[in-house]
Amino acid sequence: xxxxxxxxxxxxxxxxxxxxxxxxxxxxxxxxxxxxxxxxxxxxxxxxxxxxxxxxxxxxxxxxxxxxxxxxxxxxxxxxxxxxxxxxxxxxxxxxxxxxxxxxxxxxxxxxxxxxxxxxxxxxxxxxxxxxxxxxxxxxxxxxxxxxxxxxxxxxxxxxxxxxxxxxxxxxxxxxxxxxxxxxxxxxxxxxxxxx
Amino acid sequence: xxxxxxxxxxxxxxxxxxxxxxxxxxxxxxxxxxxxxxxxxxxxxxxxxxxxxxxxxxxxxxxxxxxxxxxxxxxxxxxxxxxxxxxxxxxxxxxxxxxxxxxxxxxxxxxxxxxxxxxxxxxxxxxxxxxxxxxxxxxxxxxxxxxxxxxxxxxxxxxxxxxxxxxxxxxxxxxxxxxxxxxxxxxxxxxxxxxx
DNA sequence: TTCATAAAATACTACCTGGTATATAGCAAA
DNA sequence: TTTGCTATATACCAGGTAGTATTTTATGAA
Numbered sequence: 001x002x003x004x005x006x007x008x009x010x011x012x013x014x015x016x017x018x019x020x021x022x023x024x025x026x027x028x029x030x031x032x033x034x035x036x037x038x039x040x041x042x043x044x045x046x047x048x049x050x051x052x053x054x055x056x057x058x059x060x061x062x063x064x065x066x067x068x069x070x071x072x073x074x075x076x077x078x079x080x081x082x083x084x085x086x087x088x089x090x091x092x093x094x095x096x097x098x099x100x101x102x103x104x105x106x107x108x109x110x111x112x113x114x115x116x117x118x119x120x121x122x123x124x125x126x127x128x129x130x131x132x133x134x135x136x137x138x139x140x141x142x143x144x145x146x147x148x149x150x151x152x153x154x155x156x157x158x159x160x161x162x163x164x165x166x167x168x169x170x171x172x173x174x175x176x177x178x179x180x181x182x183x184x185x186x187x188x189x190x191x192x193x194x195x196x
Numbered sequence: 197x198x199x200x201x202x203x204x205x206x207x208x209x210x211x212x213x214x215x216x217x218x219x220x221x222x223x224x225x226x227x228x229x230x231x232x233x234x235x236x237x238x239x240x241x242x243x244x245x246x247x248x249x250x251x252x253x254x255x256x257x258x259x260x261x262x263x264x265x266x267x268x269x270x271x272x273x274x275x276x277x278x279x280x281x282x283x284x285x286x287x288x289x290x291x292x293x294x295x296x297x298x299x300x301x302x303x304x305x306x307x308x309x310x311x312x313x314x315x316x317x318x319x320x321x322x323x324x325x326x327x328x329x330x331x332x333x334x335x336x337x338x339x340x341x342x343x344x345x346x347x348x349x350x351x352x353x354x355x356x357x358x359x360x361x362x363x364x365x366x367x368x369x370x371x372x373x374x375x376x377x378x379x380x381x382x383x384x385x386x387x388x389x390x391x392x
Numbered sequence: 393t394t395c396a397t398a399a400a401a402t403a404c405t406a407c408c409t410g411g412t413a414t415a416t417a418g419c420a421a422a
Numbered sequence: 423t424t425t426g427c428t429a430t431a432t433a434c435c436a437g438g439t440a441g442t443a444t445t446t447t448a449t450g451a452a
Contacts, residue, residue: 199418245410398449
């Protein structure tokens with residue numbers, strides 16, 4: 001009962017690493033069981049098929065991990081603009097879980113899976129909607145306590161900021177350098193200042 | 197001589213359609229030759245291998261197409277901020293070549309190929325760098341003629357805007373709805389106004 | 393200890409993948 | 423009409439793919 005859960009966990013973690021680096025399509029089940037040193041029997045005992053494992057990765061690995069770095073920094077903050085900037089700086093520059101050359105795992109999954117797999121789509125949407133909600137709430141609070149200008153539309157700003165983040169991740173991949181991150185952050189700072 | 201070029205062209209065009217919709221990895225050579233009604237012999241006569249065809253798609257299909265809709269609207273404009281907004285509006289809302297559910301082909305390619313194929317990387321980088329250059333130049337001109345504020349950093353702004361575009365494309369894919377585009381555009385308008 | 397079941401190991405398959413070898417048709421110049 | 427090259431067609435292959443069927447081992451309750 002205990003050891004079995006460990007096996008499952010190991011599969012998910014290793015599979016995530018591989019998929020984050022190489023993409024979902026190009027990571028085969030054989031690759032996964034080879035690097036996890038788990039047999040095919042064990043793999044298909046824990047997961048009905050590859051896609052079920054993929055969704056499990058989103059829900060059991062990606063979700064809790066990103067919740068820590070994406071969601072938490074935005075709750076219970078007095079100054080949302082400052083919090084957002086710090087969040088982005090952390091995600092892009094300091095976070096060592098997210099590598100510039102591999103982009104953002106959530107974004108990668110979206111890009112790769114969205115057109116054809118509704119299960120993946122749904123699982124990802126849950127993540128994103130939560131992020132949107134938290135950021136919107138933070139901005140709303142900021143409006144109330146005076147840190148954010150009254151005329152600001154929280155939803156619009158949230159969408160705008162999140163788009164920028166996903167996009168710059170893509171640029172980072174292409175450039176394979178954190179330089180672009182610094183340029184982006186500089187302008188993000190300017191933009192955020194206009195919301196005060 | 198003439199007909200052969202047509203065959204090659206047909207392969208590239210059909211292959212691009214398939215890849216735009218389904219992704220590069222998940223579109224097989226067999227798929228391509230089936231939908232083009234071209235035999236394998238013809239395919240491998242025109243292209244050394246699948247990847248060479250992929251790069252040819254970028255250079256011969258994507259590049260000229262995107263040049264028309266991404267680059268041209270930004271050259272010879274008096275008011276770059278207005279031009280940028282119109283460009284984005286056109287790309288996201290009116291352009292019928294780009295479909296919300298499939299995202300932006302250049303972005304898709306980047307996402308899917310970047311980590312492991314340097315040929316694709318290079319070909320894509322050429323496209324992007326050109327877009328960056330044109331937008332930066334437009335902003336610079338705007339600064340000179342008074343349409344853009346002096347303290348604006350063209351490169352930063354360009355990066356910021358382009359990131360937003362790529363990111364919102366990803367959101368559109370996830371949401372499978374143009375609604376997110378309108379939200380984004382609204383805030384883009386606000387942002388651009390701060391640069392005047 | 394027994395025994396049912398959970399968990400994992402092994403061997404296999406049907407199919408798809410990119411790519412090749414080889415044969416044939418089209419076509420232009422001689 | 424012959425020749426030589428361009429272009430296309432056909433048949434095939436070796437390796438990889440997700441997934442299955444079957445057997446074996448571990449585990450925990452009685």
